Every structure is written in structure tokens, then in C-alpha cells.
Amino acid sequence: MAVEVRAALVIIGNEVLSGRTQDANLQFIALGLAEVGVRLKEVRVIPDEQSVIIDTVNLLRRQFDYVFTTGGIGPTHDDITSESIAKAFDVPLLRDPRAVERLLRQIKPENLNEARLRMANIPQGADLIDNPVSHAPGFRLGNVFVMAGVPRIMQAMFDGIKGDLRGGARLLAVEVTIAGGEGVIADGLGALQRQNADVEIGSYPFNRDGGYGTVIVVRGRDGGQVAQTAQAVGHLAKACGLAATGQDQAPK
Amino acid sequence: MAVEVRAALVIIGNEVLSGRTQDANLQFIALGLAEVGVRLKEVRVIPDEQSVIIDTVNLLRRQFDYVFTTGGIGPTHDDITSESIAKAFDVPLLRDPRAVERLLRQIKPENLNEARLRMANIPQGADLIDNPVSHAPGFRLGNVFVMAGVPRIMQAMFDGIKGDLRGGARLLAVEVTIAGGEGVIADGLGALQRQNADVEIGSYPFNRDGGYGTVIVVRGRDGGQVAQTAQAVGHLAKACGLAATGQDQAPK
Numbered sequence: 001m002a003v004e005v006r007a008a009l010v011i012i013g014n015e016v017l018s019g020r021t022q023d024a025n026l027q028f029i030a031l032g033l034a035e036v037g038v039r040l041k042e043v044r045v046i047p048d049e050q051s052v053i054i055d056t057v058n059l060l061r062r063q064f065d066y067v068f069t070t071g072g073i074g075p076t077h078d079d080i081t082s083e084s085i086a087k088a089f090d091v092p093l094l095r096d097p098r099a100v101e102r103l104l105r106q107i108k109p110e111n112l113n114e115a116r117l118r119m120a121n122i123p124q125g126a127d128l129i130d131n132p133v134s135h136a137p138g139f140r141l142g143n144v145f146v147m148a149g150v151p152r153i154m155q156a157m158f159d160g161i162k163g164d165l166r167g168g169a170r171l172l173a174v175e176v177t178i179a180g181g182e183g184v185i186a187d188g189l190g191a192l193q194r195q196n197a198d199v200e201i202g203s204y205p206f207n208r209d210g211g212y213g214t215v216i217v218v219r220g221r222d223g224g225q226v227a228q229t230a231q232a233v234g235h236l237a238k239a240c241g242l243a244a245t246g247q248d249q250a251p252k
Numbered sequence: 253m254a255v256e257v258r259a260a261l262v263i264i265g266n267e268v269l270s271g272r273t274q275d276a277n278l279q280f281i282a283l284g285l286a287e288v289g290v291r292l293k294e295v296r297v298i299p300d301e302q303s304v305i306i307d308t309v310n311l312l313r314r315q316f317d318y319v320f321t322t323g324g325i326g327p328t329h330d331d332i333t334s335e336s337i338a339k340a341f342d343v344p345l346l347r348d349p350r351a352v353e354r355l356l357r358q359i360k361p362e363n364l365n366e367a368r369l370r371m372a373n374i375p376q377g378a379d380l381i382d383n384p385v386s387h388a389p390g391f392r393l394g395n396v397f398v399m400a401g402v403p404r405i406m407q408a409m410f411d412g413i414k415g416d417l418r419g420g421a422r423l424l425a426v427e428v429t430i431a432g433g434e435g436v437i438a439d440g441l442g443a444l445q446r447q448n449a450d451v452e453i454g455s456y457p458f459n460r461d462g463g464y465g466t467v468i469v470v471r472g473r474d475g476g477q478v479a480q481t482a483q484a485v486g487h488l489a490k491a492c493g494l495a496a497t498g499q500d501q502a503p504k
Contacts, residue, residue, distance in 0.1 A: 011295075014452070014454055015454060015456055015469070016278070016282075016295075017282060017291075017292045017293065017294075017295065018282060018286060018292070018423075018471075019278075019279045019280075019281075019282030019283035019286060019292070020456075020469065021456070022278075022279050023275070023278065023279075026268070026271075026274075026275065026297070027271045027274050028271075029271075030268075030269060030270060030271030031271035034270060034271060039269075040269045040270070040271070041269065041299060042269075042296065042297065042298055042299075042304075043263075043268075043269065043295075043296065043297035044294065044295065044296050044297075045278070045294065045295035045296075046294055047293060047294075048454075052294075074434060074438075074455070074457065075434060075435045075438040076434050076438045076441055076442065076455035077438070077441060077442035077445045077446075077453070077455075078445075078452075078453065078454055078455055079455075107435070111435075111436075113435070113436075113438070113439055114439055115435055115438030115439045115442065116435040116438070118438075150457065150458075150459070152459065171270075182326060182327060182328050183327045183359070183363075183365065183367055183368040184363075184365075186326075186327040186328045186329070186365075186367030186368070186370075187365055187366055187367045189328055189329060190328065190329035190367065193329045193330075194329075200266070200330075201329070201330065202266055202267060202300075202330055203326070203328035203329075203330055203331075204267055204272075204273070205326065205402065206402075207402070207404065217267070217272065219270075
């Protein structure tokens with residue numbers, strides 16, 4: 001069986017914890033990682049506090065193959081991610097000439113004040129991550145990728161590094177949509193899961209236009225097994241008197 | 253100074269980690285907690301895995317005043333939150349007659365199959381949380397509140413318990429919107445933060461309609477201090493040649 005490559009995401013930002021900002025990065029990163037065969041296994045949203053960032057990153061980088069962070073690499077006093085990562089790795093935070101050169105693509109020399117120059121402070125030994133939107137780079141140190149929090153910039157950074165990740169086999173999925181609540185088929189679904197331990201069967205009820213429905217997601221690395229289980233889910237639904245669609249699609 | 257009442261949220265669900273579903277619960281809970289003077293300090297998104305749920309809940313319930321969980325209390329095999337919480341607290345999971353009675357408000361007796369009855373399995377000693385939408389209850393055990401993942405149900409459950417939370421002083425905030433990037437005022441803003449250690453100054457750049465802007469959020473428990481600092485932010489922006497709005501509003 002293929003080895004699972006596992007990642008964690010750390011969303012750094014008081015603005016998400018306060019409810020001021022709706023996070024828009026988790027889903028983008030989750031879907032992008034899945035494309036390259038990396039599985040997002042944990043997400044933490046933490047405040048702009050140095051000790052919390054250090055402890056969280058140090059724990060997760062030992063537990064997971066990859067750690068991604070978003071947020072806290074701008075020019076203001078509350079942007080403390082870079083110095084916290086340097087401390088987590090116990091390396092100095094240095095003014096990086098490569099990063100200064102990139103800032104100068106966007107900012108006139110006379111406007112490159114001390115605050116903006118903070119965006120060129122990079123932990124020693126890190127590789128820069130391109131920022132095609134506003135040039136202030138992210139960086140990679142060991143298995144930790146440090147990216148901006150602004151979604152447009154984060155997405156450009158992530159798209160640039162995605163190809164460098166070494167993933168395992170992609171998880172394939174088929175979604176079967178059932179015209180009824182999950183309670184009707186839940187017993188049979190549990191039995192199907194027990195009989196097919198190599199796939200994961202998820203059940204997600206929804207309420208749309210006043211009617212109840214359920215999406216059953218079958219995931220696994222073996223396309224044949226996924227397809228077979230999805231068909232069994234369709235048969236189960238019909239045996240319970242519910243219409244089902246999607247079970248004959250190829251896994252993707 | 254008022255004691256800070258701190259909470260953590262655990263979002264339980266493979267569907268969020270896979271990117272299939274965009275979480276819609278974090279922001280609602282964050283804003284609701286803020287209303288009653290409870291501060292959300294950490295969020296974790298974790299998979300439907302019993303050992304992870306147990307370890308996460310046991311860690312966080314000792315670290316925070318309140319822990320909220322969403323997801324995993326439905327009728328299907330992947331709904332394992334209730335049994336995991338029972339194990340975390342080392343109490344038995346029992347068929348709860350109060351919960352069965354509630355299920356019977358929604359489900360005809362002949363349709364109350366074994367799977368649906370799982371929704372009435374509640375850890376011993378827990379108080380039920382009302383579910384005015386579909387009746388299957390959540391529950392509270394110690395400082396842990398276990399709620400549904402479907403946003404409409406979660407919101408109804410949360411609104412029902414919010415009044416029982418014992419919060420500290422509310423954080424008041426003023427937002428100052430500045431017509432320019434944060435790099436221009438960052439140096440001055442850092443100085444303002446150092447001079448006003450009892451308030452938190454957050455800086456959130458945005459890009460709208462092709463223009464850059466920044467929202468500065470000043471938060472604190474003392475309305476006078478918040479208002480004063482917000483005005484100082486406005487003056488700072490103007491001294492840097494940028495228009496600023498909002499600094500004269502009352503903190504809310």
C-alpha cells in the first residue's frame with residue numbers, strides 16, 4: 001500500500017479567531033494538496049503570539065511531512081511569523097539581499113522604509129517562495145512553507161511551490177447523491193464500510209430547497225475498489241427506496 | 253484588569269480537511285463568543301479518527317475555559333464524536349431516554365432504526381443541548397459543548413447555549429480604514445502599539461477595485477483607550493498623507 005504523505009496547515013491570525021475575517025485559504029490549500037497526492041490531516045488557527053507560533057510549528061513539523069503557514073509576513077508590528085519561525089528553528093533572522101531585490105521591483109527605493117524592509121527579514125538557510133502578485137516573498141525552511149495570508153497572494157505562492165511537493169498516490173473519489181436523509185441508509189452504509197476497509201465512506205447530509213438529501217463520498221487509492229463501492233452504495237440506496245445518482249461515474 | 257475567558261473550537265470532519273466542504277461554523281462561533289465576552293483563542297480542524305478526537309479534546313479542555321466541537325454526531329458510521337468524547341472523559345456512552353424522546357418528535361417510531369438511535373447515545377452525566385431544527389440533541393459534558401456540523405443546526409444549538417456561558421468583559425473595537433497600503437504607516441503603527449500596550453492594533457491590508465487599502469482594528473476592554481488609540485491611528489494616517497475614515501466612531 002502506498003505511503004500516505006501528510007500535511008498540516010497553520011493559519012496565523014487574530015482576525016480569523018475574532019470572526020472579523022472568514023478564512024479563504026484552508027479549502028484552496030486542501031484541494032491543491034489533494035491534487036499532488038498530499039493529504040491535509042490537521043489545521044490549526046492560532047493567534048499572532050510568538051510562543052504559540054513557535055510551539056505549534058515545532059510540534060507539527062515533527063509530526064507531519066509538510067507544514068504550511070499562512071499570515072503574518074507583512075510589514076506591520078503584528079506580522080511576527082518570520083521571526084517566530086526563525087526562533088522555532090533556532091536560526092538567526094537576517095536581512096536577505098535576494099528578498100530586498102524583490103521588494104525593489106514593487107517599491108521605489110525612497111519608499112522602502114524600515115517597516116517594509118521587515119518583509120525582507122528571512123530565517124537563515126531558507127529558500128524564498130515567489131510572490132508574483134506583490135513580490136514580497138514567502139519562504140521554505142526544512143519542511144515548513146511560510147506564505148502570505150491575503151488569499152490572492154497565498155494562492156499565487158502555493159501554485160508556485162505545489163509542483164515541488166512529493167506526494168503519494170492520489171486519493172480518488174466518487175460522490176453518490178441520495179434523495180433522502182442519511183438515517184435511512186446508515187445501517188447498510190456502516191456494513192459496507194466494514195466490508196471495504198480500504199476505502200473511506202463519508203456521509204454528508206444537506207438540506208436544499210426544503211428537501212433533505214445526502215452525499216456519500218467514497219475515497220480510496222484503488223480506482224476499481226472505489227467504483228465498486230460507489231455502485232454498492234447506489235444499490236443500497238435503491239434497496240431502501242431512495243433515488244441515487246453519480247454511482248456510475250469514474251473516480252476522479 | 254478583567255480576567256480573559258478563553259475558548260477553543262474543534263471542527264471534526266474529513267470533509268473540511270479534504271476541501272470538499274468550506275467550513276461555515278468558525279466565524280459564526282467566533283462572533284457569537286465575542287458577544288458574550290468569551291475569546292476564541294484556538295481552532296483545530298481534525299479528521300474523523302477516534303484517537304485524534306480524544307487527544308485533542310483532552311488537551312484543550314484542560315487548557316481553555318470552554319471547548320466547542322462541531323460535527324460527527326449524526327447517525328452514520330463516520331459519526332464518532334459522541335463515543336470519542338465519552339472515552340475522553342472516561343465515562344460510559346449510554347442510550348439516553350431524554351434523547352430518544354426528542355428523536356421521536358421528528359422520526360416515526362417505525363423509522364427509528366438502530367442507526368438513528370445512535371444519535372441518542374450520550375455520555376453519562378452530560379446535559380443535552382436543544383436542537384430546534386431536527387431535534388437530535390447535542391450535549392455538554394464539563395466544559396465541552398458538542399454540536400452538530402450542519403451550519404443551520406449548529407447555529408440553532410449555539411444560540412441556545414450562548415446565554416449560559418460566563419464571559420469576561422467584552423472586547424470593544426474600532427476599525428479605521430485607510431486609503432493606502434499598510435507599509436506607509438507601519439513604522440508609526442508599531443510605535444503606537446508600543447505606547448498603548450493595553451490595546452491590540454491589527455493591520456489588515458486589502459485590494460478592492462484595483463486599489464490598495466488597509467483596515468486598522470483597535471481592540472481593548474477600555475472604550476476610552478480604544479477610542480483614543482483609533483483617533484491616533486487616524487492622525488497618523490493623515491500625517492502620512494493618507495485619507496482615513498472611521499476613527500471617530502464609538503467602540504462597539
